Amino acid sequence: MIEDREPIRVALLGCGTVGTEVLRLLQGRPEEFAARTGAPVQVTGVAVRRPHKHPNVPEHLLTTDAAALVDGDVDVVVELIGGIEPARSLLLRALRGGKSVVTGNKALLAEHGSELYSAADEAGVDIYFEAAVAGAIPLLRPLRESLAGDRINRVMGIVNGTTNYILSAMDSTGAGYSETLDEAGRLGYAEADPTADVDGFDAAAKATILAALAFHTRVAATDVYREGISAVRPGDIAAAKSLDRTVKLLAICERVVAEDGTESVSARVHPAMIPRDHPLASVGGAFNAVFVEAEAAGSLMFYGQGAGGAPSASAVLGDLVAVARNLVVAGKGPRESAHAKLPVQPMGATPTRYHISLDVDDKPGVLSQVAATFNDNDVSISVVRQAGRGEEASLVVVTHTATDAALKSTVDKIAQLASVREVVSVMRVEGESS
Amino acid sequence: MIEDREPIRVALLGCGTVGTEVLRLLQGRPEEFAARTGAPVQVTGVAVRRPHKHPNVPEHLLTTDAAALVDGDVDVVVELIGGIEPARSLLLRALRGGKSVVTGNKALLAEHGSELYSAADEAGVDIYFEAAVAGAIPLLRPLRESLAGDRINRVMGIVNGTTNYILSAMDSTGAGYSETLDEAGRLGYAEADPTADVDGFDAAAKATILAALAFHTRVAATDVYREGISAVRPGDIAAAKSLDRTVKLLAICERVVAEDGTESVSARVHPAMIPRDHPLASVGGAFNAVFVEAEAAGSLMFYGQGAGGAPSASAVLGDLVAVARNLVVAGKGPRESAHAKLPVQPMGATPTRYHISLDVDDKPGVLSQVAATFNDNDVSISVVRQAGRGEEASLVVVTHTATDAALKSTVDKIAQLASVREVVSVMRVEGESS
CATH class of the missing domain: 3.30.70.260 (ACT domain)
Structure with a gap:
């Protein structure tokens, strides 16, 4: 009986919108998770900064001591704190302590992905991070696994909902950037400090992760060219319209082949005009969509909700099931694949x-x-x-x-x-x- | 060094359009496959009925004795023969002999999936079959793994390229079914005997597989309601147009919740009118696209080429890399997940x-x-x-x-x-x- 197995013990770091959903879904259907992983999945602690702000989390689970929780008797650490520190130190601590990790932290992966991969590899544990790019859309697993026997030439997508909402609104109303940003803030589509979104930092972190996976190459966050949407003017939108195009903030990762056959990688984020009949043109509001071109598979598109508590929780839980199942059957998730070691091109080239x-x-x-x-x-x-x-x-x-x-x-x-x-x-x- | 590892030995059963591409891609980039799996991947034999018809396959690899090839010194059997027998017997033989299996055989999986799963499980080996549904589109892995922590409510898609080509053409020309089928045959979009496609058998086999994965329930091929496109008349297409709709052959797998909360599964294939602004309406020609609705993830769409040598080879090779990697790290792919045991509804209900x-x-x-x-x-x-x-x-x-x-x-x-x-x-x- 599955129920008789030792449970997989999970530590949750951070309990915001996504963490709350993860906890709710995990605790709402324990039998389903047990059936899918082969053992009960049990949250043994939730580390937060201010416990009194989490009345819905059972009190005995709450702790402010994330390090002690990570060091304790847990099998998997789910990190949903975001940002670089203390997330980085806590995850390295977890991995070095033999705990597998699930994270949705794109900034951390873009900056310190290789360090985390190495730590996981040395300890023989897993690191999964589907929620880091394009929220609920199963994208990283297809890139890492389904297309592992193919050769990806291009990944191009809308990976930031806030900027897509703003550009879609500018396109339909003709209004200016600042005005539309204010409106997006009022409606909850933009954060109080929208810098990470509108200046393209969020999309660039995702491009870093996508380029590394697509081209089996280590890509540094600083290798990715980044241009946000704050300079997009109504005149740009109107010009695009008159040419039957629309403006989108795109993350583009390309294999560039020089005339002599030398290959390199280009990874960049910038606004661009695309034809109105391009499948990405009709991706409106806060949705995400990513186009992948591979040698044998041809063109593929993945579409869905890129952010939000429940969609991101879906991605986190898919990863958690994978990690738990690996623990049950002594399996092993994919490792860093950086064998191609392609140079990353500067934007000018x-x-x-x-x-x-x-x-x-x-x-x-x-x-x-x-x-x-x-x-x-x-x-x-x-x-x-x-x-x-x-x-x-x-x-x-x-x-x-x-x-x-x-x-x-x-x-x-x-x-x-x-x-x-x-x-x-x-x-x-x-x-x-x- | 990876090159010093024992190679993963692969037997290929069948060498038609897909098999030829699999062989070409595998032999064209041996270092990439070695880097991605952790060991060299080596084709040790190709079983075909008429060896003289395969001048591009190295002669020493060709054999007409598929059973001997399966029984021989191989780690993975890739089956691309299609149909029930001899594919079924050969795969059971492979699995029982401790060999992992990669197949794209939707009819076999729809009819005998559970038998194959059980054999794989008893022998502790893998069975992967991404190419069986929607060709190159990574769909089964996302359903089985990425969404394993979510609850799928609906899978609805265009999973047969021939019928989609015919219906798209009828929609744009106003021509009748027989005439358009003939034209599709001339252009290579329909086979000489188009029964499996136009009568919905192909789509129904795929619906069987999708329903089982989505709802963690064994679904028999006979449980799936099937209605092809041969009865679709120009009058139907015109009626759809006048209501701003279009006609598509859809495979639909739904979780149906009765008023008393009892759940069951509906799996069916039939032509249906969908609104022209529905994302599936713009999927033209031989392309495939599948919509997935999950409780937490919301709506997702997967789009790409559903058939053809290279696209299907991409899916087969992704599976082959997964199996080979599992062999290298002593891992294990997903098993049958049928714990929900939901009843399958008759079409009338x-x-x-x-x-x-x-x-x-x-x-x-x-x-x-x-x-x-x-x-x-x-x-x-x-x-x-x-x-x-x-x-x-x-x-x-x-x-x-x-x-x-x-x-x-x-x-x-x-x-x-x-x-x-x-x-x-x-x-x-x-x-x-x-």
Whole structure:
């Protein structure tokens, strides 16, 4: 009988929105968890900073001494504190003490993933972290396991709900960034301090994790180019609309193959225009979606809720069942896979495409001047649209692929042309063939 | 060094489109497979019926004696023969001989899944079968593992590319079923004998597998209600269009909760109208997509290529890496999970909604007669549309949810009403709240 087995003892570190759901679901259906793991799953302690703030947690489980809880008689440590410290020290302590770990801490994994992997490996225990990227969407397990026999070439997705909510709202209302951010805050879609979301830190941590898994390569958080959405203007959104595109904050991890066959990895987060008929374009509000392109599998898409207590708890509990089952059958989850050791490209060397919208003098020769500047910088033009309106004219250029550095420097030079009155919008273009 | 490890020896049974790709990918990147599994992966034999038909397979690997290959010195048997026999006997032989199994054989799993699971369990070896449902899309692993801590309420998807191609084409051209099937055959989207696809056998086998995994319950192939697409008429497609819906062949696995709280499972395959703005509506051509609704995770969608040599090979190789890694670290894949033992509902008891389109006499009292028939059968009406055209009128009714049996018998009675000239279209409605 399963019920006669020694229970799997779980320590919970942190009990916010996600932790509360984890506890509720675990305690609500003990038989199901026992049946699925092969042994009862028992929470033996919940470490929090202020116990009186957790009236719903049975009092005998609560403790403020997380280290003692980790050192105690537990098999698995579930970390939902977030941030670097004390989470890092507590997890290293757990792993070195022979305890398996489940965490949803993307910042910690992006900064110290390899250190945690090594500690797990040395102790022969598991570390799982599905909840760290795209909440409830089963994404990391497919990347690490289902596609382990394939060769991933690209992972591109919407992995931050707050910025997606803001950009979706700007797209439908035409309102400005600050105004929309305020509204998102009032509706609970943005935190009081929205920096981690709107400046792209959250998405960049996720890109770090995704790039490492997809390309079997260690990627440092500092390797990931990061540009948030605070500079996105209504003019950018309008320009995108006029070209039947929409603006999304994308996390993009690519295998870049040079002409001589040398491979490298590009990992970046920035706003980009994508075609309105691209599957990511219709991902609205706080939803997440990730496109994966693999050599044999072709294009895959994963879609679902990227955040929130219950969705994240679903991911944490899936991991917990896996760890518990491994403990019961003496199995072992996947280890760090970094054998490919590909170099990570700086943003300047990454091939991208730009959309550029300019206000220019409406007189002959302006277009040829602008076109010559592109040509001088070896940037080839894909589309030009010109429209006059009195003394001024607007000029919209979409380029072919070039290095990001070449595109940036071209834009700088164009901005200095006497006939260019204003650079209205500059944005990268993704999701279509060049 | 990984290269110094004993290799994982793999026997390949069958070498058609998928097998050829599996072999090509495995032999093309031996270092990657070694790095990902922890040991070299080596194909030691390929069993085929006619060796001379496989000039690309190294001659020393080819054999016609599949049983001897299975009995020989191999660790993993990859079965890509398809069909029940000899696949079933060979896999039981492999499992009982202590060899792990990777298969993409949906018919075999639907008919004899439990027998295979038991044999694997008794021998302490693995059985993986990601390629059996939705080709390259990582779907079974997420259901079995990522969502193992959640409670799945519904799985609904397009899991057969041939029928989706035909229905998509009928929707865009307005052409009839036979004509479109012929065209699909010419273009390579339908097999010479299309029965397994168009009559829903293929989708029903997949629904059997999905229902078992989603609800931790043994489901027999005969438990799954099956209705193909051969009876779908241009009139059905036109009726769907006029209501801003489209027709798809859906595999639906649901947890049905009765008023007294008793739970059961409904598993079925049939054409259904879904709203044009439903995410499954835009899945065109030979693509597959599956929606999963879980208690904590909410709605998830998985999208990608459902068939084809390379996509299916991606799924097979992901499984092969998992099995090989388990062999290296003495791990163990998931076992059959059938602890919930929910009863499977007959189709008649399953709650569904109907769309019914009728040609009726254009005279007073017809609508009230029709409405009374619904009322007599306890079926409540959601939408009625009536339009006159000379002596005849058309009447379109969309019902609220009722049992499928009640809906069917209501339609039978309506067909017998004197004022009803013809029942133009009857189709179930899915993907919207009732």
